[in-house]
Amino acid sequence: MTTSFEALLPGTERALLHRVAVAQTEGRAPSLVGAVVRDGAMVWSGARSCVDGHAPDADTQFRIGSITKVFTAVLVLRLRDEGLLGLDDPLERHLKGTGAGEVTIAQLLGHSAGLAAETPGSWWERSSAELRPELSDVLGEEPFLRAPGRRHHYSNPGYTLLGSLVEAVRGVTWEEALRREILEPLGMDRTTVDPVAPHAGGWAVHPWADVMLPEPSEDLGIMAPAGQLWSTAADLGRFAAFLAAGDERVLGAASVAEMRAPAAAAGEGDWEGSYGLGLQLISKEGRTLIGHTGSLPGFVACLWVSVEDGLAGVALSNATSGVPIGAVAADLVRIVAEAEPRFPQPWRPLPEAEVDGELLALTGPWYWGTYAYGLRLGPERSVVLEPLRGAGRRARFRALPEGGWVGLNGYYEGETLRVVRREDGSVSHLDLGSFVFTREPYAPADAVPGGVDEAGWRGL
Incomplete structure (x- = not known):
């Protein structure tokens, strides 16, 4: 007899909602939504809010910041799988005149290109895109902090380069490629570059008083591939299912597994985590999680996937700071994994x-x-x-x-x-x-390199 375990047990659901409630209260977040995906299907979502008189749901948009980078990485891997570029190709082969053309595409994907973490000039997340019309405005006169390829150093400009690479090779905008090649095939119609109602507003919560300020919502322009997107818990659940198993309409399982493999040496102090090709990798309480965190003024977001457990956790909040969003998403995975461990596949003899x-x-x-x-x-x-x-x-x-x-x-x-x-x-x-x-340990007749002592085994 086969039994369906699609729904979570009431005790598990209560523990999940409790974790979201504690995070919203202790983090002093205007609102927070969480969701859990099991074996490709969303099995739970919950939220707490003190803004607008109602809690958000799994269809409410939040800005997801750097989770956007995972989508950009998928677009680049698609180009590789189509034979339009190689990951070891220098950027200059496909995108001319950047001033950083000697770095490889793989180095950009894994943040090991030696580029600066941020752009020169004004804080790009909170300033007009009109201040950065060209790639030279993103990289500056001295884009490199260190030699490429030595170790991981997170770089937002690096993913701006990758977005421009996609546009150069595809001949369409990054937004058009994203919509046509990822969002539509995966049914992610609530993931957009601009907010579409219902969506949360971004807030800054005063660190020493229970008061708030609205945060501006900037169009990032050329920086969009590094952090522009808005999405929902339900849509990120669909994306989580893709990151766990692949989807031939977007990227096959082997290429998605390649994204999940460590691609760059960790920097000092980062030994519990690594970075793949567009994906953050962490070890949490003996569990490997892959995904990404994200933040922009007014928002924090996280998506973690445990491939081994068949689980994913999504956490989204509309506060600039305060909520440990990565820990919340990881806890959603842990709660379900511990309370309702995955059933192993039944044993079957070989065909x-x-x-x-x-x-x-x-x-x-x-x-x-x-x-x-x-x-x-x-x-x-x-x-x-x-x-x-x-x-x-x-x-x-x-x-x-x-x-x-x-x-x-x-x-x-x-x-x-x-x-x-x-x-x-x-x-x-x-x-x-x-x-x-060999079939025996150091048997005289076996082909043991260096031969075997003719006297054979002995005692004292």
Whole structure:
């Protein structure tokens, strides 16, 4: 019997609403909305508010700031997947005359291009776009703080360059590319560059008194690809489902997984987090979260996805500061993961067509020196090699058409595992990037590098 667990338990829903309520009260936020996505569907949303006489809902727009960067990164990866550019291409190959043309597209995506964090001149988030009509107004006369490629240093101008790159290669505006290539396919019709009612107004809350000021809502102009968008909890839930599994209409699962992989060395003090290709990556209480935070005057926002748990948390607020928005979104994921852990997929035997006697004969224990490993057969002729005792280098391997396997993760990612046979066709050993795995530990007849002492094993 199959049972649906789409709805959350009442106790879980109460805990989620309590977390949103505490965040709104302690953060002194005019309003705050939260939502949870499980296995691609929004299963909960809740809000608290003291402004306009009603609470927002999952369809109320908030400004999402730098979450916009993830959308820009997806547009760039689409260009790569279509063969229109390479991530290792210098920017100058596709976008001329920037003054930063030697940096690669991958460096811009991962914030390792060495560019300044902000633009020269007025605070761009709170000043007119008319002050920045050209890329030179965004980068300044000395755009570099350090040599490109050494480590992560967050850069808003870098994503302005990527937005201009999209326009140069596509021949349409960044906004048009965004709408046509991401928002429409994913059904995100409440994500826009300008606010569309119902939407929250942005507020600054006085740090020492319970009074507020409205914040201006600037059109960011050429800086739009770094932080322009307005969105809703429901739309960000749809985007979260895409970031977890991909969508062939936008970007395939392999390319989305590539975005989620660390792309730049963390800076000092950032060891609990990293950055992929347009995505922030953090480790929170043993859980890996991918997504992005965002802020602009009057707003803070966060989207976190736990791919392993099949969960995503969205938190949006219309206050310049006060709400620890990243922690709130992470807590929404944690609450559901702990209260209602994901059911594992049911075990099923391999299809009859995938059962191969020669492969089955390779399973079981193997020894790298005296380290004991087990080789296990997976679907589609894949294998897993894992230590049998203690910590070690566990890895998954995908079957290659020409024979053997290629590593998919960890120390052996990209390395080739192959079977080495004797002249009579029997299996001698496994070779993994020159590491020899034998059926017995240091057996004299095995192909152990350096040979085996002729006296064999001994005691004292």
